[in-house]
Amino acid sequence: MSTWRLLPDSSGDCFRWEVAGRILQSDSEDYAIESTAPLPSMNDLLLQGWSNLKQGDEAILRTGLGNSAKSTLMIIFSLIFCISCSFHSFGVIYLHNIGGSSLQVDSAATLPMFRTASGRSVPLKDSSIAKALSILGTHSDNVPLRESGFGDPNSFFQTASNKKVFVSSAGLSRANALLGLEADDFNGFNHVKRSNSSHQKRGCSELKTHATGVQHHSEIPGQYECHVFEKIADNLYTSAVVPPTMFQTAGGKTLSVSVQALKRARNLLGDPESGTLFDDVAAGDQFATPQKVQRLGDTAIKNRNANTGYNAYEGKTSNKHTATSFVSPLRSSSKQFRSAKLEDLASGGNLIKKFDAAVDETDCALNTTKVATHGVSYNRPLASNMAVNNAKANGFIPIAKQFGQPLVDITNRSANNKQDSTQKKRLGKTISVSPFKRPRNSSFKTPLKKNAQHALSGLSIVSSDTLNSKKVLSTRYPERSPRVYIKDYFRMHPTVTTKMNYVPDHVRRIKSSNADKYVFRDESSSNMVGAETFFQILAESGASLQQASRKWIINHYRWIVWKLACYETCYPLICRGNFLTITNVLEELKYRYEREVNHGHCSAIKKILSGDAPASSMMVLYISAIYPKTDNDSQEALGSGSGSNVKVELSDGWYSMNAALDVSLTKQLNAGKLFVGQKLRITDLQHAYVLISYLKILGAGLSGWATPTSPLEAVISNTICLLLNINGTYRAHWADRLGFCKEVGVPLAFNCIKGNGGPVPKTLAGITRIYPILYKERLGERKSIIRSERMESRMTELHNQRQVLYIQNFRFEVAFFKDIQTIFVYNRKSSELLNTDRLTYYSNQLALRSALVEGLMCEYERGVNGVHSQNDTDSEEGAKVFKLLETASEPELLMAEMSLEQLTSFTTYKSKFEAAKQIQMEKSVAKALEEAGLSERDVTPVMRIRLVGLTSLSYEGEHNPKEGIVTIWNPTERQRTELTEGKIYIVKGLVPTISDSETLYLHARGSSSRWEPLSPKASSSFQPFFNPRKPISLSNFGGIPLSSEFDIAAYVVYVGNVYTDVEQKKQWVFVTDGSTQRSRSGEISNSLLAISFSTPSMDDLPTPHISHSLVGSVVGFCNLIKRAKDAKNDMWVGEATENSVYSINAEAAYSSHLKTSSSHIQTWAKLSSSNSVLVTYKLRQRVLFIIGASTCSR
C-alpha cells in the first residue's frame, strides 16, 4: 500500500498530496515511486472522492502512482476528516491509500489507517466508520457497518497520539456542502450511478491533476485520473435545484457557484441534459487542474510527452460548437492570454493595457472565451507565445505571482494535441490563473468584450486597437545625446540682425496669427503641404487621432512654424532656410506628440488650464499677439478696471491664452515696452524684425476659470484669462526657458515695487524699525480707533468693568421685574385687599422698567419654556415630576415615594432645564450687552514694520533706497517675536496701497505673509541700510532732521493736563536730559524738550496718557518724531505718535538701548535735586511760565 502525505504547499495556503515514500501496505500492484511530483490537490481529491461516491463500487480511483483503489469510503472519510479538521491547522497527514483491492472494512486487519508524519499508524475504528456512515446517511451494502464503538458522536478519528479528533458539525457541513451532499441528498449515490453510465459512454473527460497528469498521462499506467468532469457538470445542474454548488479552492476556501454562472457554463459547454455536452469532444480530452503551472510547464518539457496536451492555449479543435480547448469560464488567465494572443496577432499592437483590463473580469470570461472561440481562428500556435512574451516584455505580472499562491483550475485539454514540444515549452511558461484568486473589487472590461462586436461581426479590431496604443512617433525624447541650448547655439540676441535680405518674403510675412495657415511647397510633388497634410502624416504614422486631433495639429503647427520662421528671420545667416522645412515641422510635431500623448507631459499653460498648477507659479511666457479688445471680450476677464483697450495673447510655445494687463503694464504696453513683432530701436540698428517679448511672471491670477479646460478651447474662449500685474511681471532674458521655472523665483527689489502694481509675490528688504504692537478697534462702520498696548489694556479693563456692572444691573432688573410681576399678579388676585393707589403704583413701576428688560425677559422665558416642549418621553415624564415637585408643599416626602425611574427622569429633566436656563440667561445677557453697546469689542492687533530697499554692493549708481511701512494685521506669534531690526528678509504676501507718498505703504496678513531672514553671508552682499537705535542727547538734537524718529531717555520735569484740541485729546510732557544750551541772550540753561501726546477725542478713556506721577522720573521714549523747535521759548519739540512708546523701566526690551543714558540722567537728577540751585525746580518754573504764556497768548 502506498502512502500519501498531505503537505502544505509552498504558498502555505494550499495543500497537495505527495507520496510519503514509505510503503506500509501493498495489496495490489504497486508501481515504483519514480517521482515526487505533487499529487492531486485537495480540490482534486474531493472531486475524485465525489466522483467515486457517485460511481459506487465501480469507481476507480487511480492514484498518481497508478494505484487504483476502490476506496470510496476511505476517501470520504479522508475528505471529511481533512475538511473538518481545517486544512490550515494540520501540518502533515498521512493517508494510507488502500490499493486496488476492495476495501474490507469489516476486517480489523484491513481497516484503513491514517499515518502521521512520524509514521505512526492511526487505526480507523469501526465506530468511526459507523459514525461516518451514519452522518452520510447511507448504509451502502458495499460498506458493512460496525455498529459498536460509537463513543463520541463526532469523533471519527484518532491522532497519532491516540487523541480523538472531534469533527465539528461545521466541518461536516462544509464537507457536505463541498460534496454537494446536503442532508437530504446524502443518498445521492443513486444519482451518481445514474450518471455513471453516461459517463462511461463518453469516457472522454477526465479530471486530471495537472502535474501528474502531464507527467504520466499516457506513458505511465494507472495515472491518477478521475472521470469526474461530467459529474461536475452534472452537479452544477443539480445545484440549480439544490443549494448552491460549492467548490473548494486549493487554499481551502469554499466557493459557491451561482446559478447565473452555471447558466453561463451551460451556455458555454452545451447542455449536458440534452446530451450535447462534449458529444463532439474527441476521446481523450482532458480537464486539467494545474496546481502550479510553472511546474507543470517544466514537467511537460522534461517529459516531452506529446500527448500530455496541456494545450489550453492552443485550442485546436474540430468541434463546431464548443471549444475542445476549453477554458474554464471562471478562469481568467487563460482567457487573458487567449485574448491577448488573438488581439496581438490581429493588431500587432501593444496589448498590455488590455491585459491589465482583462485580469479581473470574471463575468466577462465566458463571453470572452466564447468570442475568442467563435470569433477568431485558433490555428495560431505561436499566438500565445507572442502574447506571453509580449506580456513579459511589457512587465505584465502574472496574477499567479501577484497573489503569491498556486492556483487551481479546471482546464479543458485536447487529446488532439498535435503541437510540438517546442510549443509546449512556451506554453509551459504560461501562467494559469484561477479566477477565484482575482481581486474582487476591481472592475474593468476585457478587451475582447470591448471588441466583441468587432470580433463577432468579423471586423478587424486593428483600427480600434491602433487608436488606443501608445505608438512611439519620435525617438527624440528622452533625448539620447546632449545638445547645446539655444542660447549657446545662436550666441546672440535674436533682435540683432543685419541680413534681412536673406529671408524670403513669405517667411518674413509669417506671424503668430497666420502661421497656422502657412503651407510648404513640396518640391518632389509640387504639392502644398500645410497643417492638414501633417495631420494626415501623423495619423498614418500611428498617432492617435483622438489625441492628435486636427485642432491639436493646427495649434502646434502654428507655434512650430512661427518659431522656425522667427529663427529664419532673426538668424538668417545661420539658418539659411534650413529650419523652416517640412522635416523639421514633422519632427517637432512628433516630438510634441511623444511628450504630450505618450509621456503625458503638459506645458505650463495646459497645466494651468487643467487645474494641475496654480497660475501664480513662476513661469516664462511670451507675448504672441496683441489684439484690440472686442465687444465679445469679457470685461471682467480682461481687466475692465485697467482701462486697457487691448488684449494680449501669451504663449508657452505649445499653447496660448489671453491675458489681462493692469494699469501699469498697460502703460508699459502703450510705451512700447511690451510688444510683439514690432520694431525696436537698439543703438544704431533700425531693422524690422520679429522680437518676442518674454515675460517672467510670478503670482499671476486666473480669471474666468472654473473647471479644467483644454487650452485649445480656452484660447477661443473670451472668459478665461491670466491676470498680470506689474509687481509680478518682469522682463525675461530672450533665451530663458519657457514654461514653469524650476529655479526659485527671485524676489523683486523693494525699490521696484509699484504702489498700484498689485500684490508683490516676493520682495527683499531690510527691517529698519519694528514698532510696538497696536490695537485697532472698530467702532462701527468706517469708524475705528488705534490704541497702544498700554491704552488697549486699560480699555479692556474698563470694558470688562462696564460689562460686569451692566450684567449686575441687568440681573437686578430682571429679578426686580419678576418681583414686581409676582406682586402685581398677587395683588390683582387680592385686589379687594389693596387700595387703588397701591395697584397703580405697581403698574407704574412695571411700566417704568425698560422695554429692553421686558423684551429680554420674554425671550428668556420663551427659551426656558422651550425645554418643556421637548418631545421625548423621558422629558415628558421628567417635566411632570418637575412640575409636581415644584408645586408640592412637601417635595421631599413626594420624592421619597417616587420610583427610581421617576427620580431619574426628574434628575435628567432638571439638569436639562438648568442648562437651558443658563444658556438662555447668557444669551439674554449677551443681547442686553450688545444693545447697551457693551458687546465684545472688535479689536485687531496690528504690527508695523519699517522696511527699506537694498542696494547691491556692486551697484555703482546712486544709493537711493526706497522706504516703506508694512502693516501686518493679526501678526503671528513668530512674527511678533522673531522679526529683528537690522536684518534682511525675503517677504512674501505684501500688497501695496496706492499712495502719492514717497514712502511705500504695504499691508499684509500675519497668516498669509511670510518673512524669511536672508543668510548673513548673503546679507553682506548689500550695502548697509540700518541705523541702530541710539539715545539722542538734547545737546545734539539740532542735528536730527525734522520729522525723523528719535529715541531719548529724559527726566520728566512736568506733565501737563489733558485738553481737547480739534477732536483730539492732547497732553504735553516736558523733559530734560540734563544737557545745557546757551540761549540767545547768552544765558546757559538746561535744554528742554516738550513732547506732545495726542489721541482721538472719540476715545472715552478717562485716564490721562501720561500720569502726573511720572514727574521726577527718568523715562525712556522711543519712536518720537522731531518737530520744529519752539524758538520763542528756546525749547525743542517732539511728538509722540501711535508708534511711540515710553517706559520708566530702562531694562525693558524695547528701551534697552536707553539703559546707559537713563542711568546717567538718574545721577544728574539726584545731583540737581540736592543742589542748592535746585535745577529741577527752576526748570519746572520755566515750564510753568511757558505754559502760562502760551495760555495767555491764546
Place this chain on the structure above:
Amino acid sequence: MAAEQKATKEEVKMDLFEDDDEFEEFEINQDWVENEEQVKEVGLQWEDDWDDDDVSDDFSHQLRKELETISADKK
C-alpha cells in the same frame, strides 16, 4: 559645397540645439520656504524696473553685452 549644403539640409533642427520651448517636467513645489534656501544664500533680487529707462537693469545689461559682443565680432 553642394553636397555639404545638402547634408546641412538633411540635418534635423531638433538635433542641433535645444529649444526654449522644450520645457522640463518637474514637480512644482509651492512651498517656497523650502526652496528659498538657495535664494537665502545668494541674496539676488530682481531689479528690472519698468520705469527705469537709464538702462541700468539686468535686461538692459544683457542687451548691452550682446551688442558689445556683436560690435566686437564686426571688428
